Amino acid sequence: MSRRAVLLGASGTMLASATVSRAAAAIRLAAVPVPMQSVRLSPSAYREAMEANTAYLMRLEPDRLLHNYREQAGLTPKGLVYGGWESDTIAGHTLGHYLSALSLLHAQTGDPEARRRVDGIVAELVVCQSQGTDGFVCGFTRKRDGRIEPGRAAFDEIAAGHIHSTGFDLNGAWSPLYNWHKLFAGLLDAQLYCGNMDALGVCTGLARYLGSVFDHLDQTQMQQVLACEYGGLNESLAELSVRTGQRRWLLLAQRIYDGRTLDPLARGEDNLANLHANTQIPKAIGLARLHEITGRADYAVASRTFWTAVTDHHSYVIGGNGDREYFTAADSAAGHVTEQTCETCASYNMLKLTRQIYARAPHATMFDFYERTHLNHILAQQNPRTGMFAYMTPLASGTARAYSTPFDDFWCCVGTGMESHAKHGDSIYWHSGRDTILVNLFIPSKLDWNGIGLALETDYPKSGAIVLRVVDTPDRPWTLRVRIPGWSTRNSAQLNGADIAVAPDADGYLSLRRRWIEGDRLTVSLDMSLRLERPAGPTQLVSVLRGPAVLAADLGPASAPFTGVAPALVGDAVLERLRPEGDGYRTTGTGRPSDFILTAFAQQHERRSAVYLPMFTEVEWVTEQAMFRAEEVQARALALRSTDILHPGEMQSEHDHGLESSISYPVVYRGRNGRDARAGGFFSFRLQTRPGPLELRATYWGEERDHQFRILVDGIPVAVERLGASHPGRFFDRTYPIPVELSTGRSSLLIRFEPLQDKSAGPVFAVSCLTAKDKHP
Template identity: 35%
Template sequence: MKKIRKFLCAGFLALPMGVSAQYVGQHLSAIKAETKIDVKAYSFDLQDVKLLESRFKDNMDREGQWMLSLPVERLLHSFRVNAGMLTDKKSSKTKMPQPLGGWEALDMELRGHSIGHLLSGLSFQYASTGNIAFKKKIDSLISGLAEVQATLNEDGYLSAFPQNYIDRNIKGKSVWAPWYTLHKIVAGLIDAYLYAGDTQALDVVNKMAVWAYKKITPLSQEQLALMLRNEFGGMNEAWYNLYAITGNPEHKKLGDLFYHHAVLDPLAAGQDKLNKMHANTAIPKITGEARAYELTGDAKDRSIVSYFWNNVMENQTYVIGSNSDKEHFIAPGKISEYITGYTGETCNTYNMLKITRHLFTWDADVKYADYYERALYNHILGQQDPKTGMVCYFTPLKAGAFRVYSTRDSSFWCCVGSGFESQSKYGEAIYYHNNKGVYVNLFIPSVLTWKEKGLKLRQETAYPEEATTRLTIDSVGAESLPLYIRYPGWANNGVGVKINGENIKVVQTPGSYITLNRKWKKGDKVEISYPMTLHLEATPDDPKIAAVMYGPIVLAGEMGTEAMPPHAPYHDAADPYQYYDYNYNIPANLVHSLNINSSNISELIKAVKGGVLTFKTTGTTNGKPVTLEPYYNLHRQRYVVYWDLN
């Protein structure tokens, strides 16, 4: 597996979220292009990390059930219609499959994108669980797509819409992001090949690449520039990933052709021109440049990625780790002016986490793991409604707003698609490794198996509901092996570390790694505790507007359901801006002001006895107590995240 790791773990597929050893381990010849950069940390395969019972596993299980419940015939229907195929193949008495709704409806120009996300999500679920039901679903979908591709007989073109959409895009005519949709399909096929061992998927995607190469290599630079003005997702990343598998220079050329000069050149020059730019059009381009850097070693690509990430963290990121207002980047640093009902498109955070994983493997810097934790707990985990498994598009931060969730088969927004992936790969960033030892980056109940070192490491915790996580060595080789335990930047109250019950002196400081290096024995136990405290995090441009946090967790005030529409919080309109209105019908008397500051917060906000991460504040301006709980837990009601401080 060493060769695989050199190829993959430096960043492939967002620093691979787990390649199925049952497949790749027997097909080393599949690895054609190795990374050209030095790597500080490698990702583990998804199959090497098993989630134990927790909210994360619950979310993943709900997402898996949803994906399995979507009928193959309905998912393929629009593809078959586009190919002029008979959609009722069994008999004249068989009920015709109904097309899916929302963004997958037959009159939507983005139709077909969800099947790509589904292939990725199903593949991650299969790698994480080994459940053969996911594999069978993948194989059925790809068999159907291969049949559509053969029927179309257009040099390998495959989509649920005609090539005319691409032609319109190339000419600069109005069309809704056809390359974006194709990116999802290409990425899903690659994931199915790597994580589920579906060789037909590689055949289908190779044929798509043949078509794409013929389609766009004859274009002039002016034509390419016009084409790339339209959103194309991470098309560059997908072609680079295919090149890494095949070594075919045409596939690398395709990735190069999706270099968008208008967006990327200013970033390479250290110029911030993000204001008003459509955020999720820009972010996936950066992931593509991360792959380009790993495959070529070109320092320009690295500078683009690093500058972009640092800029977004400093100037664009809300307290929950999200970014964007009404899908666009805001004026740099002006967070307080953009606290609306349309903040935090969830796709953006999904893609920022992909970039973050690349950066972590290059440098093994704890700041990347700190951001990953914040965004994962406060945004991604809370994207899913635990009652139904449905997911939200925006994560509104306007005082008194509420989350609005998709429906099962009648919305299929972009964030439904990325949610299929995000909610299916929680094991991807808990652990990393270098040549010697293991990084423990996230405190999520799980079992890690590192076959090369004979290590089986079990992590048990109720974090963040408790401050302590416990690591047990279930098996280990004879050599010394360091554990690098993340010492979060937020943990200013210190840390307690015990090995087999004995206190260990810690010399490191927050924002670093605690190294525990020894010859471990089976049954050895490590206990790490990070005391959490209440604190305020103000917006960078206005210290009088702030969120309440407990350790890394954003707390939100419960505001009830007054004046919420009867069908809230679920909605299936194709346009997410048609949720209700920009004001969410917020009651005029809703309180969102606190008489609190950093010095008296612990006096005015108290833990609720017997509650779990539940607090009450009497510091409201009207004197009425408000219950605070983690933002990721607050569903189907109004809330306040950012408070006006008096």
């Protein structure tokens, strides 16, 4: 919704409209966000996050982010390339995020330097695009037979019908359509928020090139291409159609439709299990925009089905979703509380989708989800001390957030982080027509729109008191609607000091229509009682919340390893036995292995946390301890048979075993280190042996899907493994006999894991050489 505006005047100045431009639209939206130019943040944690983000944006050098674009255009770069993803084949995606972030920052604050940088970047892109005649411009490359080649080569092959597409690889390029979506989005934001019309010209040229490629492809070939992540390219092209009035871009947007994923959603089916979360969410965003433009009912059904499925059945308590970036089965979050939960990009995009769904049929419950995610995930993602961003937000007990470095990461979540923390005012106030204001978020701020001036004053969520002061008003009646969260059951309100009834309407709002006067003061007090929430499905896990804020056990500084036992709650009436202490609450006799303090998860930036706490009766706790001791006995028995063991992903263990690898990466999952190898790669190491029959034992996670690889011992294949979700919810071991002739007379063996074509190997979380079980004394 942030891009809904009309272009007025030859100068290209962008003015926010009272409603969405209907020139190319088929439906009228019921609510529209007040433009950010009319909102200014007051002091709060949100403004601190914006200021830290601004400092980081200004440290980045546009010429370094443009390095790959100039190089791909055959021009000499003006700055050294950045590291991380900007030095890989996905290079260039950050520039699109950066354009959006600067444009949003200019709208949110009026910062002139942000606009100056936007204009400079767009001018450079015009130069890059002008080096050819077909509109092509990009920063990405592709990898072929170990060589890095220009990104254009991938699309020359695609246009000729030669398509090789996997989830993140398209003809050797890393998600190039996703990459282009970020550039399109950044340019469209530059036009909308900074009035830069050249940005629209670059978009049009690039769309012309993309159309020329896709014109060569039939429907089957298009679906092959779209098997690779394409971001929200459908949304950008639909938006370009509205901005330019050219229907050809709308038709192109409709061709960018992944039928395998989207058709079931259009039938109202939740088909999300085991799909990469952030690949799918932008597709739904694009369908929501296409519904606004075309009125097609199937687009509306698909986007609403998707939103409902994610928010009701695929989300964690902090509002995030995904384990290792993938949706798990519906209502299975309790079985996936790990250190790889909640990719931040996915929440960034879910908030965008929430705004779109809300605009069609506003209801306060949608902003209950938005607020939860915005507070507990997006605000938690950025370290306000450094301005850096977390990729994942881990929820496993004892984990801490890992933040980016300024110039050597540039993950996708760095890009969306730049945007998220430039626009904290974009959804506080909405309007319906010209005489209704909806207050959806309780963030200290000032509104100046259409003759209405409001000041929102609060320390929420520390307290539940929200004050709205009228500082300017037109001489006519207008309606003020304040969201009453669904979790707040005992509420009160005063208008100019006099009590008024708090009876939320059918949409969940306290609504007041009157002829307001300057100085009017509405105070709404929400119920901030502690409560427990339990994830769906059979589980002993609970989370503690106060108002919208998720509380977490504080397990110490992130700089120190966590070696203790994960905290638990034991006994009855645990909430009644929480006592205020500092900024949080302490358990009193109900914490195990000892009492602990719960504080706001969003603020535990450099702490280790436990968000989900197992809750037991006293009898259940005794049983739990006995099971733990039995597992220790089993582990000791296995250790007696081991001749050697590698702990993949652990630096010292890998060094000691002479690990060699290519296209192979360490992973951490559910508290265990591991290692995988991607298509075309391998990893190998040496294990010590003993005389006699031997076995190789490897540990895998039981929900990998379609990972296929061979295992070799001293160059001889001993097994082909196919992992296919055979052990849901747990790690499992697989044992492979080692032929006696391979181990006889040898003190060590070279073990090698290598993927089959286009597949992955592992991840493997432990590999050991054992004496055969029936031969062990």
